[in-house]
Structures are given as structure tokens and as C-alpha cells.
Amino acid sequence: MRKKTKIIKIGDQKIGGANPVLVQSMTNTKTSDIKSTVKQIKELEKAGCEIIRVGVPDMESARALGEIKRRINIPLVADIHFSADLALEALKQGVDKLRINPGNFPKKRLLEVVELAKIKGIPIRVGVNTGSLEKDILKEKKKATAQMMVTSALRAIKTLEKMRFYDIVVALKAPDVERTVKANSLLAKKVSYPIHLGITEAGGTFSGTVKSAAAFAVLLSRGIGDTLRVSLSADPVEEVRAGWEILKSLGIRQRGVRMVSCPTCARSEIDVIKISKKVEELTGQIKKPLQIAVMGCCVNGLGEAREAHLAIVGVRGGALITKKGKTAKRVAKNKILPEFKRELKKLQ
Numbered sequence: 001m002r003k004k005t006k007i008i009k010i011g012d013q014k015i016g017g018a019n020p021v022l023v024q025s026m027t028n029t030k031t032s033d034i035k036s037t038v039k040q041i042k043e044l045e046k047a048g049c050e051i052i053r054v055g056v057p058d059m060e061s062a063r064a065l066g067e068i069k070r071r072i073n074i075p076l077v078a079d080i081h082f083s084a085d086l087a088l089e090a091l092k093q094g095v096d097k098l099r100i101n102p103g104n105f106p107k108k109r110l111l112e113v114v115e116l117a118k119i120k121g122i123p124i125r126v127g128v129n130t131g132s133l134e135k136d137i138l139k140e141k142k143k144a145t146a147q148m149m150v151t152s153a154l155r156a157i158k159t160l161e162k163m164r165f166y167d168i169v170v171a172l173k174a175p176d177v178e179r180t181v182k183a184n185s186l187l188a189k190k191v192s193y194p195i196h197l198g199i200t201e202a203g204g205t206f207s208g209t210v211k212s213a214a215a216f217a218v219l220l221s222r223g224i225g226d227t228l229r230v231s232l233s234a235d236p237v238e239e240v241r242a243g244w245e246i247l248k249s250l251g252i253r254q255r256g257v258r259m260v261s262c263p264t265c266a267r268s269e270i271d272v273i274k275i276s277k278k279v280e281e282l283t284g285q286i287k288k289p290l291q292i293a294v295m296g297c298c299v300n301g302l303g304e305a306r307e308a309h310l311a312i313v314g315v316r317g318g319a320l321i322t323k324k325g326k327t328a329k330r331v332a333k334n335k336i337l338p339e340f341k342r343e344l345k346k347l348q
Contacts, residue, residue: 003223005194008123008167010051011075011096015169015226016194020253023243024196024229025236026053026079031061031068038071040236045074046285047240048255051227053077053099062086066093077125084109091116097169099125102156103134114163123167126156129200130174146182149174153187168193173200177215184219194226201231208232209242216246254289260308261294268296269314270333278337279312282344290347310343312336
């Protein structure tokens with residue numbers, strides 16, 4: 001059952017409560033390069049990104065935020081470290097959320113940031129990573145624990161609450177599944193603020209996606225998580241695609257095509273691997289929720305494809321194109337993809 005957290009408004013989106021779990025990503029362009037940053041955000045919007053975060057390493061980047069926001073259609077989050085001046089400029093530029101670690105700012109400067117965020121109605125995300133814990137919490141230990149992460153987050157939250165600021169989102173991230181799951185599970189018992197899920201420094205496309213999926217599946221099944229980002233050393237579009245696949249696989253949200261395809265074996269009558277890849281390319285930009293199947297033979301193929309809106313099932317000499325388990329046509333091997341494309345157009 002979904003944990004009911006405080007509802008927070010981020011631009012025109014709402015998170016927490018019964019609102020959908022939103023998919024986030026982060027740009028890897030130079031934020032000061034407005035043209036390149038906007039171009040990448042547009043690509044991410046097209047892929048299904050619902051909230052976008054940008055790094056703000058200098059004042060030139062901070063001053064670019066207003067123009068970037070004017071050119072995009074999704075909420076813009078400024079990621080700030082150490083500099084209250086950059087945080088204040090980001091707020092003045094009208095970002096939709098600020099990501100900071102309150103412990104990085106002197107109390108007087110933090111108060112300036114919080115007061116301006118209050119005036120502008122901009123929420124703050126408290127970000128705690130295993131690599132950014134306070135020295136007095138970490139002490140002499142070489143490895144940060146889940147409990148240390150929670151302690152750091154609660155300290156930051158308490159600091160903001162003392163300043164009468166309550167539009168808070170929290171994120172606890174470790175580079176491994178175990179600590180990420182444990183930290184967020186512990187935190188969820190102590191606060192009612194929305195929680196952003198992520199694995200920090202998750203890795204490349206393959207390992208990072210697997211790691212993120214493992215952690216998110218556990219946490220989301222416990223009702224924990226209001227937004228998520230699959231952090232990858234890859235094109236950010238892959239982060240968005242992976243995020244949506246995780247949500248679709250868990251039955252939490254639906255968007256675009258859900259693929260069903262067999263792992264292939266000696267019974268395969270068609271090249272399932274090649275055809276599946278082509279089908280994914282053909283259906284990658286479809287937003288309408290559809291289930292598509294590619295099955296190598298009719299032994300299990302027809303049964304497994306029964307629920308698919310459209311399916312390719314290998315048979316001797318060619319394939320069957322089926323719709324909701326009913327055969328639409330039998331085609332030769334060289335006609336499989338052209339006929340599939342024709343039938344796909346009818347569904348869109």
C-alpha cells in the first residue's frame with residue numbers, strides 16, 4: 001500500500017499523497033550552454049521525463065536558469081552545492097525546486113535561501129548521499145551506514161523546520177541496493193515528506209539499471225517513493241526509458257509499449273532477437289499504452305501473446321501476426337516487419 005506523504009507542488013506537477021510516481025532525470029550538458037541544455041531537455045521530455053534537474057556549478061549557469069525554464073515544458077530543479085549565492089540566484093531565476101544539503105551552508109546564509117524559497121513558494125529537496133555525510137556523523141568509520149544517512153537527513157529536515165519551512169522532499173542515496181533500501185525504509189517510518197528514489201553512482205546502462213530496478217522494486221512494493229531517477233553513466237534518455245520500464249513492470253504506471261518476447265531456443269522459427277530490436281525501435285516513441293509480443297514459435301507463443309494488442313509469432317516458413325490472441329494474417333519471413341508496421345499504425 002502506497003505511503004501517504006505530504007503533497008508538494010513542483011511547477012505544474014504535484015508529488016506525494018496519491019499522485020503518480022514521477023520519472024526524473026538530470027542533464028549532462030553545461031548548464032550555461034542554454035541551447036544545448038534546452039535541446040537535451042526537449043529530448044528527455046519526448047522520452048517521458050517529467051521533472052528535470054540541472055547542475056549549477058557557477059553564476060553563469062545560475063543566470064541561465066530563467067531562460068532555460070522559459071523554453072521547456074517540465075519543472076526545472078536546480079542542483080546546488082556549497083554556494084548560497086548560487087542558490088539565491090536560482091530562486092530569483094524562478095526554478096521550480098532547489099536541491100541542496102542544508103549542512104553545506106552557514107546558518108545565516110541558509111536562512112536567506114530558505115526565506116526566499118518561502119516567498120517564492122519553491123520546495124527544497126534535502127539530498128543525502130553516502131559520500132556527503134557530516135564529519136561528526138561519519139566520525140572515524142570508513143563506511144557510511146544507512147542509519148548515518150537517516151541521521152543526516154533528519155538533522156537537515158529539523159534545521160529547515162526550525163526555520164518554519166515545510167515544503168521538503170528528501171532523497172537518501174547509496175551506491176548499493178542494501179543501504180539504499182534500508183535507509184529509505186527507516187526514513188519512511190520517521191517522516192511524512194515525499195521521498196525521491198535513486199542509487200547514486202549506479203554505474204553504466206546495464207549494471208546501473210539492474211541495481212536501480214532491484215532497489216526500486218523493494219521500496220515501491222513497500223509503498224515508499226514519490227519520484228525516481230535511474231542514475232546512469234549514459235545518455236540521460238536511457239535513464240528515463242529505464243525509469244518508465246521499472247514503473248510499467250511493477251504495474252504502477254503505464255506509458256507507451258510494454259514488450260513481451262521469448263528468450264529464444266532451438267524451436268524458434270524466426271530471428272526473435274533481431275525482430276525484437278526492430279520492434280522496440282519502431283515503437284519507442286509511442287505514448288499510448290500497448291502490449292507488443294514477439295515469440296519464436298507457436299508452442300508457447302500463441303498463449304503468451306494472447307493478451308498482446310499486437311504480436312508476431314514464428315511458424316514454419318514465416319510468422320503469424322495476431323491481435324489480442326486472434327490471427328490477423330500469416331506472412332512470409334521477408335514480410336514480417338512491413339506487415340507488423342501496417343497493423344501497428346491501425347492501433348495508434
